[in-house]
Every structure is written in C-alpha cells, then in structure tokens.
Amino acid sequence: MGSLSGKILSVPDFPAISGNVAATLLSLSLILWGAPLQCNAADLLPSSRTTRANTTAQVAQASTLDDLFGEGDSHVDATPQPFRQTASWRGFSQLEFADTIASPRHASKLRLRSELSNLGQLSPSVKWKLSARLDYDAIYDISDFYPRQVRRDQRFELFLRENYLDFSVADFDIRAGRQHIVWGEMVxxxxxDVVSAKDMREFVLPDFDILRIPQWAVRTEYSKNDFHADFVWIPFASLDEIGRPGADFYPFKLPVAAPVSFLKEDRSGRNVASSNYGVRLSQLVNGWDVSAFYYHSLDATPTFYRVSQPWEPLLFQARHNEIDQAGGTVTKDLGVAVLKGELVYTHGRRFNVIRPTAPDGLVRQDTIDYALGLDFGLPLDVRLNLQFFQRVYLGYDHDIFQDKWESGGSVFLQGDLWRDFQGQILLIHSLNRDEWMLRPRLTWNLARNWKLAVGADIFNGPPTGLLGRFDHSDRVYTELRFSF
Incomplete structure (x- = not known):
C-alpha cells in the first residue's frame, strides 16, 4: 500500500527507449483508433457456465402446447453446435497534459498512452490474452527542466501488459503468464493488495488499471460452493517503478535539507531463488465475505540504504529486501452501505532513521496496517466512501521519521452533475499532523467512447510524510481518452 511510512510495474520489462518518436507514436495511435470495433461487453467478460432457460421464457416462446411439451414438430435444432474459436480487440489511446503550479511553475507532462489488447478462446477450457502499451511523453523533448536521467527514464516506453493463458479443469482454474493479481482494494x-507491483512515478495519481504492473506468475484458483483458494508463484518478480532523482514524484526525502546523491537502484534479487509465493483463502459466511492470506516476496517497495559513512557526503541506494506478509480482508453488505476492511502484518521491512550511527541508516520495524471503509450508494447515483486507516510500528524506534501510530482518513464523493458531466473529489488527510492530498476532477462524456477530464492534485505536509514529500508537485491536468 501507499502508507503513512514515508515509503512508499517486469521477466524484465522492456527498457525505456529514448529519442524523438512523435511520428512513430502518431502512426500507432492511428492504427489503434482505426482498429475494427469487433468487441462488445459480453466479449470482455469471463465466460460463464451455460444455464437452463427458465420456465417463463419457455412458455413465452412456445407457440403451441405441443411445442411447450415437446410433442409436436420442434423448430429448435437440438444438435450440439461445434465450438468456434473467438478473438476480440480492445484498447484505448489517452492524451494527458499536466502543469505543475508550485514554484517553479512548469509543464510537467504531455503524454500519449496507447494500449492494445487481444482476447480469445482456443477451446471451451482454454482462453488467452495478449496486450502491450506504448507511452511517449513529449515534454522531455520540448523542455530541459528535468535532469537528463529523468528525461531518459520517462520519455518513451514500450512494455508488456497482461499476457497469459487460462486453463480450466473441473473446479480448478490455472492462469500462466503476465497478469494482475489483486487481493484487496480500498479507495x-x-x-x-500486496502482490501488485506499481508504477509510482506519479505516486498513486493514475487510474489503478494504469498504475498496477502485472506479475509473471503461475496462479491456481480452486472454487467449491462458497469457498475459494488462490495459490500464486512468481519466479521473476516485478518491482515498483520509482523513477529517477529529480522527478516530481521521486519518493525519497530527508527531514532536513541536505545535499544527497544516489547510486543506481539494485534489482539483483529478481531471480528464481528469490521467488515470490503466497496463498489466499476466502469463504462466504452468512453474507460476510472473509479472506486470509500469506505472502512471501521480494519487497516491491524499495528501501533506501545509506552507503556512505556518517562523516561522508550522503549517498543512498534503493534496494529490495525479502519480506513476509500475512493478513485478511472482509466485505459485508449492510443494506445502507457496504463495509470493507483490510489488515496486513509485515515482517522484515526496514525504515530510515535520523540516527547517524545506525548501520546503513536503517532499522527493522515490523508493522500492522489496517483500513476500514464504508461505501454508500446515495440518491441520484451519488457514491460516498469514508475510510479510516492506520499503521502501527511494533518495537518502535523513536528515530524513524514517523510516529508509532500513524493514522489517517479519506472522503471520496462522486456523482452525476448534469447531462454527460460527472464530478468527483477525494481528500486523504493524516490525523497526526497537517498533511493531506486533495483531488477534485470533472469528467465529460463528450461522445461515444470519448471522455474529457480536467482536475487537480494538491499536496501539503512535511517532507518525510507520505503526502507531504510532494508538497512542491501540485498540478492541474487534463486528459482526453478514446476507448474501443
């Protein structure tokens, strides 16, 4: 999770490719927007088991009693139809512009994202998906505001999204390949949601379907009645993308202003010997959807090691340690609202301290994170979500950047304003200090498959806070999206 800790998508992902590629990107966008619109809502949903037609429908469609009881000449061919392979396309192109309004004011994004997916079914029990995305941000070609390493990292990227095969055998479903694995989702x-890696180069501001990075995994799911089991093995872990020093949302800040240098991030732990694995069990009991999980992983979130001596200029390196996590989720429809809860215990994660004598500038702190939320469906299609969340540091070290009990809350409100306009606002606020993030947004469904959005991302707080470290990254933005 993003947490109040001050800590905070890849077989290796395609590397970033630098250069002036506007013509290439324009060609790809024309290809995507000109792609045949062959998919429909049913094509995009997982196939379900065939169900019997209900008696009412049979009566309505029967022209005679003989037809109803099968005693006359049947007009329906009862011969089983042979399976036919299917395939469908879907995707989107999205143009994004952002202007950072904090001093010094500057244009911070002019990006075109284009994603194309193909879904198909080879047999009644075998399905597949292929997808890739191309991102090009022209701001790094037309402006030299950002350091060269930031421009090289975020200018142009071509990478795989979900690419997998699905197999169904009796009560088991097996998915092998690059895939999203979502075990929990709060607002x-x-x-x-401990399995997902995330692209944190814009913090948690993008939509979750863009922010999440798929994992190369073998996933086996077992379902029986109201019981569900999920087994996951990830031989080569995807890790969070955090960008390069000098970017607007680089995650590391010190409590005091001081010159800091960084070595290249160490990702050497991504190998079979350090595989991620986990299990999640869930059960529906009297309307309560309850789950429990255990997950061992190479931590997707980096830890910043101090590699310089206390008397030398500060030098840090982002590294990834093995951690263990256990927890659970609960969901219950209360009638007037839906209750959601999530809890995670994390063992083995390290945190920065201000004590110069601490080895690597770190101490190990086990943590408990939990969140409780209520989702209300109000009149006029208005949605209201309220959340409380907290992190507790076990064996608390007073020299870390956070309090022992870090608490916060959020309010999310969304609804239709008029005609094709929809508004929403999200406020996340720390309960320990004056630290918050405010995100108003207005969306216009201007035509079929087209959306135009404008909004703002405003931050406030201290430099070591989860939200406050981006106090100088306030921005306004607009997005134009075409989906098919």
Missing part, C-alpha cells in the same frame, strides 16, 4: 491507497 485511493493500497493496503491488502
């Missing part, structure tokens, strides 16, 4: 931040 605005991450808690029990």
């Amino acid at each position: 605005g931040l991450f808690f029990a």
Whole structure:
C-alpha cells in the first residue's frame, strides 16, 4: 500500500527507449483508433457456465402446447453446435497534459498512452490474452527542466501488459503468464493488495488499471460452493517503478535539507531463488465475505540504504529486501452501505532513521496496517466512501521519521452533475499532523467512447510524510481518452 511510512510495474520489462518518436507514436495511435470495433461487453467478460432457460421464457416462446411439451414438430435444432474459436480487440489511446503550479511553475507532462489488447478462446477450457502499451511523453523533448536521467527514464516506453493463458479443469482454474493479481482494494491507497507491483512515478495519481504492473506468475484458483483458494508463484518478480532523482514524484526525502546523491537502484534479487509465493483463502459466511492470506516476496517497495559513512557526503541506494506478509480482508453488505476492511502484518521491512550511527541508516520495524471503509450508494447515483486507516510500528524506534501510530482518513464523493458531466473529489488527510492530498476532477462524456477530464492534485505536509514529500508537485491536468 501507499502508507503513512514515508515509503512508499517486469521477466524484465522492456527498457525505456529514448529519442524523438512523435511520428512513430502518431502512426500507432492511428492504427489503434482505426482498429475494427469487433468487441462488445459480453466479449470482455469471463465466460460463464451455460444455464437452463427458465420456465417463463419457455412458455413465452412456445407457440403451441405441443411445442411447450415437446410433442409436436420442434423448430429448435437440438444438435450440439461445434465450438468456434473467438478473438476480440480492445484498447484505448489517452492524451494527458499536466502543469505543475508550485514554484517553479512548469509543464510537467504531455503524454500519449496507447494500449492494445487481444482476447480469445482456443477451446471451451482454454482462453488467452495478449496486450502491450506504448507511452511517449513529449515534454522531455520540448523542455530541459528535468535532469537528463529523468528525461531518459520517462520519455518513451514500450512494455508488456497482461499476457497469459487460462486453463480450466473441473473446479480448478490455472492462469500462466503476465497478469494482475489483486487481493484487496480500498479507495485511493493500497493496503491488502500486496502482490501488485506499481508504477509510482506519479505516486498513486493514475487510474489503478494504469498504475498496477502485472506479475509473471503461475496462479491456481480452486472454487467449491462458497469457498475459494488462490495459490500464486512468481519466479521473476516485478518491482515498483520509482523513477529517477529529480522527478516530481521521486519518493525519497530527508527531514532536513541536505545535499544527497544516489547510486543506481539494485534489482539483483529478481531471480528464481528469490521467488515470490503466497496463498489466499476466502469463504462466504452468512453474507460476510472473509479472506486470509500469506505472502512471501521480494519487497516491491524499495528501501533506501545509506552507503556512505556518517562523516561522508550522503549517498543512498534503493534496494529490495525479502519480506513476509500475512493478513485478511472482509466485505459485508449492510443494506445502507457496504463495509470493507483490510489488515496486513509485515515482517522484515526496514525504515530510515535520523540516527547517524545506525548501520546503513536503517532499522527493522515490523508493522500492522489496517483500513476500514464504508461505501454508500446515495440518491441520484451519488457514491460516498469514508475510510479510516492506520499503521502501527511494533518495537518502535523513536528515530524513524514517523510516529508509532500513524493514522489517517479519506472522503471520496462522486456523482452525476448534469447531462454527460460527472464530478468527483477525494481528500486523504493524516490525523497526526497537517498533511493531506486533495483531488477534485470533472469528467465529460463528450461522445461515444470519448471522455474529457480536467482536475487537480494538491499536496501539503512535511517532507518525510507520505503526502507531504510532494508538497512542491501540485498540478492541474487534463486528459482526453478514446476507448474501443
């Protein structure tokens, strides 16, 4: 999750490719927007088991009693139809512009994202998906505001999204390949969603379907009645993308202003010997959807090691340690609202301290993170979500950047304003200090498959806070999206 800790998508992902590629990107966008619109809502949903037609429908469609009881000449061919392979396309192109309004004011994004997916079914029990995305941000070609390493990292990227095969055998479903594995989802931040890697180069501001990075995994799911089991093995872990020093949302800040240098991030732990694995069990009991999980992983979130001596200029390196996590989720429809809860215990994660004598500038702190939320469906299609969340540091070290009990809350409100306009606002606020993030947004469904959005991302707080470290990254933005 993004947490109040001050800590905070890849077989290796395609590397970033630098250069002036506007013509290439324009060609790809024309290809995507000109792609045949062959998919429909049914094509995009997982196939379900065939169900019997109900008696009412049979009566309505029967022209005679003989037809109803099968005693006359049947007009229906009862011969089983042979299976036919299917395939469908879907995707989107999205143009994004952002202007950072904090001093010094500057244009911070002019990006075109284009994603194309193909879904198909080879047999009644075998399905597949292929997808890739191309991102090009022209701001790094037309402006030299950002350091060269930031421009090289975020200018142009071509990478795989979900690419997998699905197999069904009796009560088991097996998915092998690059895939999203979502074990929990609260509004605005991450808690029990421990398997997902994330592209944090814009913090948690993008939509979750863009922010999440798929994992190369073998996943086996077992379902029986109201019981579900999920087994996951990830031989080569995807890790969070955090960008390069000098970017607007680089995650590391010190409590005091001081010159700091960084070595290249160490990702050497991504190998079979350090595989991620986990299990999640869930059960529906009297309307309560309850789950429990255990997950061992190479931590997707980096830890910043101090590699310089206390008397030398500060030098840090982002590294990834093995951690263990256990927790659970609960969901219950209360009638007037839906209750959601998530809890995670994390063992083995390290945190920065201000004590210069601490080895590597770190101490190990086990933590408990939990969140409780209520989702209300109000009149006029208005949605209201309220959340409380907290992190507790076990064996608390007073020299870390956070309090022992870090608490916060959020309010999310969304509804239709008029005609094709929809508004929403998200406020996340720390309960320990004056630290918050405010995100108003207005969306216009201007035509079929087209959306135009404008909004703002405003931050406030201290430099070591989860939200406050981006106090100088306030921005306004607009997005134009075409989906098919």
